[in-house]
Amino acid sequence: QQQVKQSPQSLIVQKGGISIINCAYENTAFDYFPWYQQFPGKGPALLIAIRPDVSEKKEGRFTISFNKSAKQFSLHIMDSQPGDSATYFCAASRGNFNKFYFGSGTKLNVKP
Amino acid sequence: GAVVSQHPSWVICKSGTSVKIECRSLDFQATTMFWYRQFPKQSLMLMATSNEGSKATYEQGVEKDKFLINHASLTLSTLTVTSAHPEDSSFYICSAPDRGLSEEQFFGPGTRLTVL
DSSP, X not given: OOSEEEEOSEEEEETTSOEEEEEEEOOTTOOBEEEEEEOTTSOOEEEEEEOTTOSEEEETTEEEEXXXXXXXXXXXXXXXXXXXXXXXXXXXXXXXXXXXXXXXOEEEEEEO | OOXXXXXXXXXXXXXXXXXXXEEEXXXXXXXXXXXXXXXXXSXXXXXXXXXXXXXXXXXXXXXXXXXXXXXXXXXXXXXXXXXXXXXGOEEEXXXXXXXXXTOOEEEOOOEEEEEO
């Protein structure tokens, strides 16, 4: 059973546009929701993370929106740039020190 | 920031041989490390939790006798793929939580294993 569902599978955005990636989870015990960026052949790198006590967190061009009642969270990339072209994974865990359950990934292509 | 390294970054081996992959936390101690496997264009799937000083905990469907994990010190965990077969070819990634200053979990750069 997939613990975290992610959509869309792929996304094409024009430079300067907004990229939106969505995730949903089932386990209400999850309390840590990070987003990772991965370039081909590299390990994932933490972009931004949120805990369920807040509904939104913003860091630079990246924003997480969190809806606890719907068990959904999303990543918004504002002013998308070609350098943002990568695969993005959402994840969920019980605390940031425990094992992560990853979404299926979204391949983002930002066209110049 | 905290760094997790993996060695080697890529390895090619013949079918039937064993391969050891190292995961090191470079500037923090990690009592727990996690091993993930990622097939091309797929997500990261947790294989096992490596515990310093005790046996690893394997996820359902992962053969513990095939994927040997040893957490020998607070900064090193090793994954040995025994009797490797072509279907074991994958990208293996480790992660380690830093319970100190950063309170984040850091991922290694990954090891690409190709079994011929």
